[in-house]
Amino acid sequence: MFAQADRVADLDGSPRVRVESPAAFFERAEAEHRDPSVWVGELYLERHRGTFTSQARTKAGNRRCEGLLREAELWWTSVALRGLSDYPAQALDRLWRQVLLGQFHDILPGSSIGWVHDEIERTHAEVEAELEDLITQALALLCNEGEAPQDADADGPTEWVSFSADPLAGHGVALGGTAYLGDGESSAPAVTVVATGTAAVLDNGRLQVTIDARGLVTSVLDLAADRELIPPGTVGNLLQCHPDLPNAWDAWDLDPFYRNTVVDLTEVEELGVQTLDDGSAEVRVVRPLGTRGSQATQTLSLAPGAEHLDIEVEVDWRERDTILKLAWPLDVHTAEARFETQFGYVTRPIHENTTWDRYRFEVPALRWVHVGEPGYGIAIANARTYGWDVSRSARTGGATFATVRASLLRGSQFPDPDADLGTHRFGFRLVPGADVGGAVAAGYAVAHPPRVVAGRAGRHTEPVVRVEGAVVETVKPAEDGSGALVVRLYEHLGRRAAATLALAPDVPLDLAQAHEVDLHEQPRDTIDQPSAVRGLDEFGHLRLALGPFQILTLRISTKS
Numbered sequence: 001m002f003a004q005a006d007r008v009a010d011l012d013g014s015p016r017v018r019v020e021s022p023a024a025f026f027e028r029a030e031a032e033h034r035d036p037s038v039w040v041g042e043l044y045l046e047r048h049r050g051t052f053t054s055q056a057r058t059k060a061g062n063r064r065c066e067g068l069l070r071e072a073e074l075w076w077t078s079v080a081l082r083g084l085s086d087y088p089a090q091a092l093d094r095l096w097r098q099v100l101l102g103q104f105h106d107i108l109p110g111s112s113i114g115w116v117h118d119e120i121e122r123t124h125a126e127v128e129a130e131l132e133d134l135i136t137q138a139l140a141l142l143c144n145e146g147e148a149p150q151d152a153d154a155d156g157p158t159e160w161v162s163f164s165a166d167p168l169a170g171h172g173v174a175l176g177g178t179a180y181l182g183d184g185e186s187s188a189p190a191v192t193v194v195a196t197g198t199a200a201v202l203d204n205g206r207l208q209v210t211i212d213a214r215g216l217v218t219s220v221l222d223l224a225a226d227r228e229l230i231p232p233g234t235v236g237n238l239l240q241c242h243p244d245l246p247n248a249w250d251a252w253d254l255d256p257f258y259r260n261t262v263v264d265l266t267e268v269e270e271l272g273v274q275t276l277d278d279g280s281a282e283v284r285v286v287r288p289l290g291t292r293g294s295q296a297t298q299t300l301s302l303a304p305g306a307e308h309l310d311i312e313v314e315v316d317w318r319e320r321d322t323i324l325k326l327a328w329p330l331d332v333h334t335a336e337a338r339f340e341t342q343f344g345y346v347t348r349p350i351h352e353n354t355t356w357d358r359y360r361f362e363v364p365a366l367r368w369v370h371v372g373e374p375g376y377g378i379a380i381a382n383a384r385t386y387g388w389d390v391s392r393s394a395r396t397g398g399a400t401f402a403t404v405r406a407s408l409l410r411g412s413q414f415p416d417p418d419a420d421l422g423t424h425r426f427g428f429r430l431v432p433g434a435d436v437g438g439a440v441a442a443g444y445a446v447a448h449p450p451r452v453v454a455g456r457a458g459r460h461t462e463p464v465v466r467v468e469g470a471v472v473e474t475v476k477p478a479e480d481g482s483g484a485l486v487v488r489l490y491e492h493l494g495r496r497a498a499a500t501l502a503l504a505p506d507v508p509l510d511l512a513q514a515h516e517v518d519l520h521e522q523p524r525d526t527i528d529q530p531s532a533v534r535g536l537d538e539f540g541h542l543r544l545a546l547g548p549f550q551i552l553t554l555r556i557s558t559k560s
Contacts, residue, residue, distance in 0.1 A: 042346055049362035050246065050254040052387030053323070053407040054110025055117050055416070056424050060384040061124030062108055065099045067447050068131035071165045073476040075138035077485065078464045080477065081507050084141045087477050088134060095127050111251040114416035135451070139163055143455025161455045165448040167472040168441040188305030190279030200273045202281045202302045207432065209302055209309055211237075211273075214266045215285030217300070220309065222432040229378060229432055231393075231401040234329040236430075237311065239265040239296055240405070241289060244323040250414035254362050254387075258323060265289045265296070279304040290319040308442065311428040313408065317420055320411040325389075328380060328430065332373045333399040337390040338436060339365035340443060343473070343490040344549035345436065350390045350402060362389050362407070367443030370436055371402040379439035380404055381446045383427035440471065440492050462504045469499030470546055478555060479521055485509055485556040486521055491546040499544040500537065501554070511542045513557040521555060 008017045030036075053059075072092060080087035102120045106112045143161045191204045198213045210219035217236035220229040230236050241263045246253035270286035280303040289296050294317050301310040313326060338345045350371075352358040365388050368381040387407030395401045408426055412419050431442045455461075465475055465487055474488035485507075491497045503509055516524045516531050524531075532552050534543040546552060 042348075044356075044360055044363075046359045048109070048249070048252045049387070050244075050249075050252055050410060050412065051109035051111060052362065052364045053254075053385075053410050054251045054412055054419060055112075056110075056384075056409055056420055057121050057422075058102070058108065058110060058117050058124075059386060060424070061121055061128070062099065062102060063384045063447075065095075065102075065124055065127050065131070068128060068135065069096060069099065070474065071448065072131050072134045072138070073474065074165055074464075075135055075142065075163070077475050077477055078460070079138050079141050081464060081485070081509070082142075082460050084460065089477070089481070091130070091134065095131060098123055098127055109252070110419070111249075112415065114418055117416060117419075136453075139451060139453050140455070142460050143453055143457065159454065159456055160452050161457045161461060162450040162452050163461070164450050166441075166444045166450075167467070168444050169450075188279070190275065190304055191281040191302050193273055193275055193281045195273070200283060202283070202300075204302055204304055204306060206305065206307050207302060207309060209300065211283050211300060213268070213271070215268055215271050215283065215287065215298060216266065220430065220432065225376065225433055227376060227432065229330055229430075231329050231331040232396040234401070234403075236328045236330075237298060237300065238327040239287070239289060239298070239313075240325045240327055241265060241319070242323050242325070243321060244410055244412070245321050251410075251412040251416065251419060254323065254410075256359065256361055259361070269295075280306075289315075289324070290322060292318040292320070294318045307431065307433070309430040311430065313426040313428075315409060315424045315426075317409050317411070317422065317424060319409075320413055322411045323407060324409045325405045325407055326426075326428070327403055327405045329393075329401055329403045330371055330378045331395070331401050332371050332376060332378060333395075334371050334373050334402055335392065337402065337404070338370040338439070339363060339388065340368045340440070341366060343551050344492060344494060345370075345439075348390075350392045362387055364388070367447055368439045369404055370434065370439040371404060372435070376433060377435050377438070379429075379431040379434035379442050380406070381429040381431065381439070381442035382406060383446050385426060385428075436493055444471075459504075459506050462506070464504050464507055466502045466504075467499060469497045470544070470552075483558045486517070486553065487556065488551065488553045490551045491549055494548045496548060497546045499546055501542040501544060502540075503556075508559050509556045510559045511536060511540065511556060514542055514554050517553050517555045519551075519553060521553070524553075 005017050005019055008014045010016060076087050079085050102108060102123060107116055107120055191202055194201045200211050202209045206223055208221040208223060209217060212218050216238055218230060222229065242258045243261050244254065244258050246255045265287055268285060268287050272284045275281045280301055282299055282301040285298045287296050297314040299312040335351050336347050336349050338347050348360065348363060349357050364386050368379050369388055369390065370377055370379045371390065372378065385406045389405050391403050392400050393403060409420050409424060427446065429442050429446050431438055434442060465472055467489055470489045471492045472487060472489045476486050478484040478486050503511060514533060516533060518524045532544050532546055534545050537543050544552065
């Protein structure tokens with residue numbers, strides 16, 4: 001492209017082309033057009049909707065690696081700040097570069113040739129293994145204060161420590177929080193399982209879930225709110241297949257006429273209900289799908305005292321030119337839904353008033369989707385899915401309901417004729433009564449489940465950073481090697497917020513020296529916008545003032 005730009009820089013009969021920075025271009029554009037029109041919302045491309053789903057293994061590996069990199073940075077920053085070991089900067093830099101290379105077009109969209117996806121899947125597996133090893137080393141250092149780790153198989157009582165990289169665990173105040181678990185037994189009563197002939201009812205005192213003989217969910221009752229989630233005459237946990245034959249660009253596109261034909265997958269090969277040792281209950285359904293011998297195993301799990309239902313789907317996928325969806329009709333009256341983006345969320349209409357609305361039939365989301373009406377909402381969080389559609393239907397008895405569908409797999413044959421063949425695993429969490437904050441929390445909880453290790457909770461297992469009023473996304477050393485700490489956080493609800501940040505007492509950093517930097521960790525110009533840093537409060541915590549969805553990167557220097 002650069003060679004071509006050089007050839008047409010001054011060529012008769014051709015527009016003159018020059019290469020310049022985006023900043024220079026937009027400076028000239030703003031000078032030429034002083035009063036531009038304002039567009040609210042996303043600039044939705046009515047093409048390439050299939051790239052949210054194509055090559056599911058590549059997308060799943062990318063999601064896992066992103067989460068593990070975030071964890072490894074957090075735990076090793078805690079180790080280094082406490083003087084227990086040196087931060088593995090070179091290893092993490094190398095691993096980041098390997099993962100970022102896999103995000104290049106057309107790799108992460110799933111529109112590369114098969115050889116590319118084979119290679120990136122191997123790379124993801126190698127990166128995951130190395131990161132898991134790094135995380136294990138860091139946690140052992142933290143919970144044993146630099147000593148040899150405790151032997152969980154040794155004679156005598158074993159202590160267990162739970163590490164959480166979830167920034168909203170513990171009522172939204174801690175990142176890197178820990179808890180002493182003792183023997184690890186839950187105090188909540190076990191889930192009851194009642195067979196009613198053609199159905200099984202799971203009840204943990206908060207949720208009551210009814211599954212029929214087809215393995216479909218006919219009722220999810222929020223007992224605290226006395227609220228039924230499944231609309232009359234519908235079922236949840238429904239797998240659906242559609243023919244997927246786009247007019248062009250097989251792996252790229254998903255055309256609207258795919259919805260004209262749908263097959264509900266209700267046949268059952270095996271259905272089992274069991275209560276596990278931890279008091280949770282699960283229903284496991286094995287069903288055939290498609291015409292090429294594909295098979296799906298769906299597992300619904302309800303834990304003691306949990307306010308959510310966990311759903312796992314394992315698919316042995318052999319179909320071609322087919323898209324597989326997982327549908328959950330949800331009984332809320334709404335004309336819009338919310339979908340997570342990288343630092344916040346976007347609200348999209350789910351009606352079809354205009355052609356623009358009608359052609360927004362497949363959209364991306366990161367870790368969660370939320371639908372709700374005034375006073376009640378429902379979130380679906382996911383572990384590794386990106387393509388979604390949410391539709392609005394008339395409800396028996398009046399009002400409307402929303403059907404949320406996750407796109408699981410496609411069977412495109414170009415440019416990779418073997419795309420997605422093989423085994424895939426998907427994870428979802430249905431959270432009744434969730435507002436947007438609850439949806440954000442569910443997304444992080446699914447992405448970062450606790451890690452339980454043998455050891456002792458102590459001063460080195462305290463969270464390095466505690467934040468109230470915002471979400472911490474990144475905790476890492478400064479790139480310049482100075483020993484300073486970089487913390488990136490954001491306002492997640494789309495409103496102005498007052499937040500506070502505190503450090504662990506044993507961390508040798510000076511909050512009074514905290515200042516804003518940009519994403520490159522360079523000092524940010526605050527002439528046009530006042531700094532979000534508002535000094536220390538009476539407790540020595542850093543006061544922050546954030547705008548809606550504001551991303552804030554702080555550099556905190558070491559004590560002099």
